[in-house]
Amino acid sequence: MPGGPSGHPLLRLEDLRLYFRTLRGPVQAVDGVDLTVRRGRSMVIVGESGCGKSSLARAILRLLPRNVHTYSGRVWLDGEDVMQMPEERFRREIRWVRLALVPQAAMNALNPVLPVGDQVAEPLLVHGRARTAAEARRMVADVFRQVGVPRDFVDRYPFELSGGMRQRVALAMALVTVPDLIILDEPTSALDVLTQAAVLNVLKAVKKEMGVTFLLVTHDIATSSELADDAAVMYAGQVVEVSTAGQFYREPLHPYSRALMASVPTLRQDKALAAIPGRPPSLVRPPAGCRFADRCPARFARCSQEPPLLQVGDRRVRCWLYA
Amino acid sequence: MAADVLLSVRNLHTWFELRRWGFLRAGVVRAVDGVTFELRRGEAVAVVGESGCGKSTLARTLLGLHPPTRGEIVFDGRPVGGADLRWYRSRVGYVQQDPYGALPPFMTARRILEEPLVVNGVTSPRERLERVRAALEDVGLTPVDDFLPRYPHMLSGGQQQRLVVARAVILRPDLIVADEPVSMLDASVRVEILYLLRALQDRYRLSVLYITHDLSTVRYFCERVMVMYAGRIVEEAPVGQLIRFPRHPYTQALLAAIPDPDPDNAARFRDVPPGEPPSLLAPPPGCRFHPRCPRAVPGLCEVRDPPAFEPSPGQRVACWLYAPTGVEGVSPAAARTDGARSD
Numbered sequence: 001m002p003g004g005p006s007g008h009p010l011l012r013l014e015d016l017r018l019y020f021r022t023l024r025g026p027v028q029a030v031d032g033v034d035l036t037v038r039r040g041r042s043m044v045i046v047g048e049s050g051c052g053k054s055s056l057a058r059a060i061l062r063l064l065p066r067n068v069h070t071y072s073g074r075v076w077l078d079g080e081d082v083m084q085m086p087e088e089r090f091r092r093e094i095r096w097v098r099l100a101l102v103p104q105a106a107m108n109a110l111n112p113v114l115p116v117g118d119q120v121a122e123p124l125l126v127h128g129r130a131r132t133a134a135e136a137r138r139m140v141a142d143v144f145r146q147v148g149v150p151r152d153f154v155d156r157y158p159f160e161l162s163g164g165m166r167q168r169v170a171l172a173m174a175l176v177t178v179p180d181l182i183i184l185d186e187p188t189s190a191l192d193v194l195t196q197a198a199v200l201n202v203l204k205a206v207k208k209e210m211g212v213t214f215l216l217v218t219h220d221i222a223t224s225s226e227l228a229d230d231a232a233v234m235y236a237g238q239v240v241e242v243s244t245a246g247q248f249y250r251e252p253l254h255p256y257s258r259a260l261m262a263s264v265p266t267l268r269q270d271k272a273l274a275a276i277p278g279r280p281p282s283l284v285r286p287p288a289g290c291r292f293a294d295r296c297p298a299r300f301a302r303c304s305q306e307p308p309l310l311q312v313g314d315r316r317v318r319c320w321l322y323a
Numbered sequence: 324m325a326a327d328v329l330l331s332v333r334n335l336h337t338w339f340e341l342r343r344w345g346f347l348r349a350g351v352v353r354a355v356d357g358v359t360f361e362l363r364r365g366e367a368v369a370v371v372g373e374s375g376c377g378k379s380t381l382a383r384t385l386l387g388l389h390p391p392t393r394g395e396i397v398f399d400g401r402p403v404g405g406a407d408l409r410w411y412r413s414r415v416g417y418v419q420q421d422p423y424g425a426l427p428p429f430m431t432a433r434r435i436l437e438e439p440l441v442v443n444g445v446t447s448p449r450e451r452l453e454r455v456r457a458a459l460e461d462v463g464l465t466p467v468d469d470f471l472p473r474y475p476h477m478l479s480g481g482q483q484q485r486l487v488v489a490r491a492v493i494l495r496p497d498l499i500v501a502d503e504p505v506s507m508l509d510a511s512v513r514v515e516i517l518y519l520l521r522a523l524q525d526r527y528r529l530s531v532l533y534i535t536h537d538l539s540t541v542r543y544f545c546e547r548v549m550v551m552y553a554g555r556i557v558e559e560a561p562v563g564q565l566i567r568f569p570r571h572p573y574t575q576a577l578l579a580a581i582p583d584p585d586p587d588n589a590a591r592f593r594d595v596p597p598g599e600p601p602s603l604l605a606p607p608p609g610c611r612f613h614p615r616c617p618r619a620v621p622g623l624c625e626v627r628d629p630p631a632f633e634p635s636p637g638q639r640v641a642c643w644l645y646a647p648t649g650v651e652g653v654s655p656a657a658a659r660t661d662g663a664r665s666d
Contacts, residue, residue, distance in 0.1 A: 042589075048509040049480075162599055192373040192536060197580035197593045204592060219509060222539070222581075225588045245586040263511045265539040266583045267566060273543055275518070276511035279479060 006040035009076070010213055011060070011099075011181055016073035018052075018059040025284045026069040029055035031237035033073075034309060037181065037230075042207060042214040044224040044245075046260070047234035050280060053217045054104060056234070057183045060215075061101050062090060078180070096123050100179040104186045106170035110158040116169045117154025120144070123177050143172045146210070147202050164195035168202060175206065183215045188223060200226045221264045225249050233257045236280050236291040243315035253317045256292045290320070329497055329530045330362040330385070335394035337377075337384045341604070350604045354380035356554035358394075364497070367524055367531040369541040369562075371577075372551035375600055381551070382502045382534045386417055399497065413443050416491030418520075420503040422483035426475040432459070432486055433471040439494055458489040461526075462519060481512035485519065492523055499524075502534045517544050538581055542566060550574050553601050553611040559631075560638035570640045572596075572616045610642065618644060 018030040029052040037043045047053045058064065060075060075083045082094050103109065111119055120143065121136040123129070130136035141151055147168040158166055167187065174182050187203070188196040204227065206212055218224050224231070228245035233254060241254040252258050262274040278295040281287050287294065289304040296303065302320040309316045310323055337355040342348060354377040362368055372378045383389050385396060387408045396403040403411050419425035426435060436455040445451050456467045462485040464470040475483055484504065491499055501520065505513040521544055524531050533545055541548055542562045550558045550571065558571040569575045576596045582588050596615040601607050607614055613624040623643055632645040 048511065164599070193538075193577055193580045194373065194595055195599075197582075198595045201592050201595065204589070221510065222584045225584045225586055226582055228586065228589055245589060249584045249586045260510060261584065263514045264584055265514075265537075265543055267539045267542070267578065267581050268583050273514045273517070275514040 006038075006211075008039050009036050010039040010078060011035075011037040011215070012074075012076040013060070014074040014076070016056070016059055016075065017070050018055050018064070019069040019071075020055075020065070021067040021069040022284070027283045028237050028286060029283060030059050031283075031286070033234075033239050035232060035239055035242065037213060037215055039180070039213055040211060041229040042216065042227050043230040043232060044216040044218060044228040045232045045234055045239075046218060046221055046224050048219055048260075048280065050283070051234045052237040052283070053219075053234050054185055057101060057103075057185050057215070057217050060183065061095055061099055062087070063095075063101070092127075096174075096179070097127055097177055098180045099183070100174035100177065100181070101183045102170050102174050102185065102187055105190060106173075106187075107163055107166035107190070110166060110169060112158055115155045115157060116149075116161065116166075117144075120154075120169060120172045120176055123173065127177060129177055139176060140172070143176045146206060147172045147175065148198075162195075163191055164198060167191060167195075167199055171199075171202070171206075175210070175212065178210070179212070181213045181215060183217065185217045186219070187216070189218065189220055196223065203227055221260065222266070233260070236286055237283055238291065238318060239309065240292070240318040241316070242309070247315060253312060253315060253322065254292075254319050255296045255298050255321070259295075259297075290318070327363045328361050329364045329399060330532075331397040332361070332385070333359050333395050333397070335359070335381070335384065335396065336392040337380050337389050338392040352603045353554050353606060354603055355384060355391075356603075356606070358551075358554075358556055360549060360556065360559065362498070362530050362532060364530055365524070365528040366547065367521075367533060367545040368547045368549065369533045369535060369545040370549050370551055370556075371535055371538050371541060373536060373600060375603070376551045377554040377603070378534045378536075378551050379502055382500050382532065385532065386415060386500055387412060409443075413439075413494050414496045414498065416494070416496040416499045418484075418487055418491050418499060418501040418504045421507055422480065422487045423475060425487050426483060428475055430474070431471065432464070432473050432475075432478075435475075435486065436490055436493055439490065443494060454493060458493040461492060461523060462486070462489040464489065479512075480508055481515060484508060484512075484516050488516070488519060488523070492527065492529070495527060496529070498530045498532065500532045500534070503536070504533070505540065506535070506537065513540070520544065538566075538577065539583075550577065553606050554603055555611060555641065556631075557612065557641045558639065564635070564638055568635075568638075570634060570638065570645060571612075571642050572618050572644075573612045620644075 013033050013035045016030055016033045019026040019028050033056060045053050074081050117140050120140045124136045124139055130139055140154060144151060149165060149168050188199050207214060214227055216224060216227050231243060231245050231248040232239050233241040235256050241257050252261050259276045263276060265273060276295055281291055290307050293299050293303040298321060307318050307320045309318050312322045335355055335358045339352040339354060341350045341352060358381060370378045384391050398411055433455055436458055437451050440451045440454060459467045459470055464485050505516050517540060545562055548562050548565045549556045552573050558574045569578050579594055598615045601611055609625040609627055610629050613619045620643055629641045629643045631639040631641045633639050634645040
């Protein structure tokens with residue numbers, strides 16, 4: 001198992017692009033994303049629906065639909081450019097072995113006719129992590145304990161489990177091969193408040209005890225803070241801000257991040273909520289300059305040119321205000 | 324007080340019978356099991372609870388979509404029920420959770436809004452069009468002429484929900500039942516719709532029953548909250564009071580589980596009561612929360628169903644911890660309140 005000291009770059013994306021072919025032209029779902037996830041530091045990517053965050057998750061794992069128009073850039077995993085790998089090698093050595101995904105609504109995607117224990121054991125057998133079925137069962141029992149699924153649930157079918165338990169099983173499936181990085185796509189958004197808190201507790205425990213790094217993709221800003229060490233904001237296919245969680249949740253820099261934060265209802269602080277006027281731009285023909293300019297309260301002349309990701313202290317912001 | 328009450332619900336039960344092979348009784352799902360409350364004119368009240376607690380069934384029963392098994396609904400002094408519901412339905416608007424699912428895809432915005440007018444006997448096409456235009460303006464779908472000929476799929480999620488709201492208010496109802504009206508929308512759009520509902524509520528002095536699982540939006544919108552658990556209302560209080568001084572152990576657990584955006588969250592675990600809500604086919608005896616309750620009193624909570632107590636004015640809690648001393652069968656030690664401060 002390739003390992004490295006904590007804090008070193010584990011996953012580095014360089015100019016990652018994923019465009020989809022449609023009748024109206026290519027949709028630029030992921031448009032030049034640069035991002036670094038460090039070992040042991042979980043990153044959240046927040047953004048509204050249609051900003052390309054789920055496409056980004058799929059682009060990292062090469063889980064692509066058939067209508068791909070462009071798929072380019074570099075994905076470095078522990079210093080190795082896995083974009084260059086042939087598909088077969090990627091499938092055998094990377095996907096699910098070192099990079100795993102818990103897709104959106106995973107709890108509803110379990111196979112209804114297989115006991116959940118068998119489903120969790122499957123990656124072990126496929127990737128040769130367990131030589132015998134008995135060994136696989138032992139490892140499944142271990143991972144079930146870690147995610148808080150009672151041991152005797154291994155022989156149950158998905159329909160016999162509640163939503164929270166099924167979500168834990170989906171997580172167990174990603175954890176069982178002990179990957180370096182697990183991408184979680186909206187892991188709790190279909191769950192009730194108490195179940196959500198329980199699943200987040202499990203994720204925090206896993207992070208602490210197993211040293212797994214998470215990349216969490218979500219639209220729910222309040223919940224995202226439960227797992228974040230670092231945070232990135234996506235808007236219209238691009239990353240517009242990257243910083244540490246401590247800085248981001250207290251004082252976001254990009255005008256879009258600020259507006260997004262101001263629209264989040266809070267339980268404990270008194271604050272007036274503000275909506276963001278307008279709508280995100282079309283990803284078929286995105287505007288030439290800053291993509292948020294049309295909705296931005298701070299817009300000025302320079303915004304008609306496209307801003308790069310500017311370094312501001314130890315943070316990065318795609319906004320001319322910080323030039 | 325009575326003059327101000329628009330909707331009065333007394334001891335409402337909505338049960339669904341489960342059958343096997345079409346005729347064998349397999350049990351009864353007690354989705355709403357003894358709910359009593361009043362809604363005043365111009366007041367916005369939230370019903371908060373987790374999925375399966377019966378809050379949507381409560382909404383649908385109030386809308387006349389499910390017949391109540393027992394209990395009564397009195398609207399503006401008149402009992403609701405029986406064959407003729409048209410008078411009632413014209414005075415109650417419904418805002419659904421999924422706007423796209425709630426709008427007929429083959430109708431234009433204009434037809435969608437005309438439909439309730441036609442059904443309720445507005446015969447003049449000119450008057451209908453005028454009212455449709457006024458409704459679109461009310462919900463901010465302007466310029467109106469742009470939106471009249473559009474089909475639902477030509478609108479964004481937020482605009483679709485505005486159209487649903489327009490349809491709910493076009494007959495100038497007295498009451499709006501909004502079942503998770505913003506849970507399918509993005510954060511920035513969510514705020515718009517909540518503010519729109521609030522503005523319409525003020526303008527037309529509407530009463531609103533806001534059904535939601537999301538306590539954090541409630542305080543921007545409602546004056547009072549009712550917390551539902553396993554078919555019952557376990558706590559009812561003014562919003563600020565409930566958020567600052569929750570009394571029922573279930574409400575306390577619910578509030579403790581809701582995160583605000585805060586980087587310190589990542590460093591702490593949350594207290595979550597063990598287990599899951601009970602089956603509504605066979606709810607536990609006594610207090611329905613007792614199997615999960617950290618403060619359950621042995622010998623009392625699993626035996627006797629707690630009635631609603633009023634530990635402070637306007638706050639009603641169905642929990643033995645708040646029984647005043649002297650209630651028969653309750654020891655003073657069990658009744659002592661701790662944790663929840665009074666103000």
